[in-house]
Amino acid sequence: MKTKAVRLYGANDLRLEEFDLPEIKDDEILVEIVSDSICMSTYKCAILGEKHKRVPKDVSENPIIIGHEFAGNIVKVGKKWQNQFKPGTKFAQQPALNYKGSMASPGYSYMYFGGDATYAIVPPEVMELGCLINYEGDAYYEASLAEPMSCIIGAYHATYHTEMGKYTHFMGIKENGNLAILAGAGPMGLGTIDYALHGDINPKLVVVTDVDNSRLERAREIFEDEANKCGIKLIFVNTKETSDPDKYLMEISDGHGYDDVFAMAPVKEVVEQADRILARDGCLNFFAGPTDTNFKGEINFYNVHYNSTHVMGTTGGNTDDLIESLRLTEKKRINPACMVTHIGGLDSVIETTLNLPKIPGGKKLIYTQINMPLTAISDFKNKAKEDKRFEKLAEIVENNKGLWCTEAERYLLENFR
Structure with a gap:
């Protein structure tokens, strides 16, 4: 199985590469990644390289896949997990692993597991910790944004008062x-x-x-x-x-x-x-x-x-916080799309990540199965002059208070692959 991914080799050294994934083991799962939202933490990881506390010291020889706010489809399940996960279903991901005291985390530490890729291999500790979550929602972006929303929910839960x-x-x-x-x-x-x-x-x-x-x-x-x-x-x-x-x-x-x-x-x-x-x-x-x-x-x-x-x-949320975010989103009580201002494809990840503090607006949402320059949602109508597909996207989001939505995602995935 070939994958295309953005890999970190060192400080400010990101590369978009195609390479072979190894065959999964009995305790691993192969996934197709569809969406990943770019976090400021990924920018910090990219500019620090091996000096980042979660990045391996040998990253120049064994590069890691960046991105940790991702969602997609389960493709193949190792024997150990076949009673729990099924091919063809969606998944959400909790990246804060804390496995046996290790700082290792997807998007920072793994050669074959990160969000800015077309396919990835989920290592066994993720399932053992309950951090790979079956997701039944309609939109992939909502599962990606459950991670940043879980950080917010965790902050609310951690706040306290006395008597x-x-x-x-x-x-x-x-x-x-x-x-x-x-x-x-x-x-x-x-x-x-x-x-x-x-x-x-x-x-x-x-x-x-x-x-x-x-x-x-x-x-x-x-x-x-x-x-x-x-x-x-x-x-x-x-x-x-x-x-x-x-x-x-x-x-x-x-x-x-x-x-x-x-x-x-x-x-x-x-x-x-x-x-x-x-x-x-x-x-x-x-x-x-x-x-x-x-x-x-x-x-x-x-x-x-x-x-x-x-x-x-607080820094990050736990698995319960992420599950709460998913459930509130499924019930339409919260709308994480309020955070998103830009949409892009896998080919836009490197430039976006390295320049993230300089790009105005909110969350930059990446769809890894497409090529598309990072584009502000507010610029869709102007982009329609060059590419008619943006005319329909502009119409969809205008009918949704200018916010990204499930209909827009479906149109994008059907027409921009």
Whole structure:
């Protein structure tokens, strides 16, 4: 079986290559990959190479396949797993393995298992850990985006609160509380808004800040009506356009402050603002992972002592979080498509990955079985002048509030292979 894949050989050294996969063993599974969304973590992996903690030191001799937010079809099942998995069915993938203390993970560590490929071999530890998941949804992209959504869901589950005089932690955001999502109009911020509105525990107030009006306006278009239906007050704030952002944010909360604050960017000013607007027993979740190992921000420890404010961070979600994301998506309670702004084929992965911080917009969704330049969904209509297929894609997404959807995916897979 031949596969075509983007492989990492070292820092900034990605190559699109075709090569043979070995025959699967009795405890392995062969899969066809259909979709993979590109994560900022993959960019970090690509620029660091063997210095990344999950990348093998011998990657220059034994390159790994990048990409970890992927979904597709099961093609062939080794004897050990034939009672659990069947050829022809869809799968979703939880990449956070933590197998016997190993840091190995798909998209970072395996020669034959990663998301930016046409075919891959699933190693036995993935099945042993329950990280290969049978998926019955309609769209592949929803299974790919279940991984980033699981990170968001995990952050909500890991957030906690306390009660005076009791040594008990109550997990989750504060019900009917005030929630602030700082630097929150990016792709992960949009998913965070979606879950705030449709998760099992809901705040009464959600304030989303950013410094980019176009991103804030897109978030407003997607969520404002939905928040009204849910009975949740949703406010968007450009912190660059107010002379005293802290004071303004506190006024919005009627002076109470915020019971939960998510800092969605590894920026010193964002983290310090998050600390300053916390209410009593407020929980600051530092969501965004920095590349700077010495990243620091000032925290008010007077408030830690006397107001029980607390800081925590999460990186990734677990398998339960991913399954919850899949189930909420299947029930149409959340829509991960809100994160996606660009679509591309396998041939666009290298340039997209290495330039990810410079490309505006949200999630870049890759379909590995096609060739297609990375294209903003908002540019489909303009692209139709050169390629009539984009005219139909533009029509489909325009009828869906400008969001990627199952119908668009089906058209793409039928017409762009």
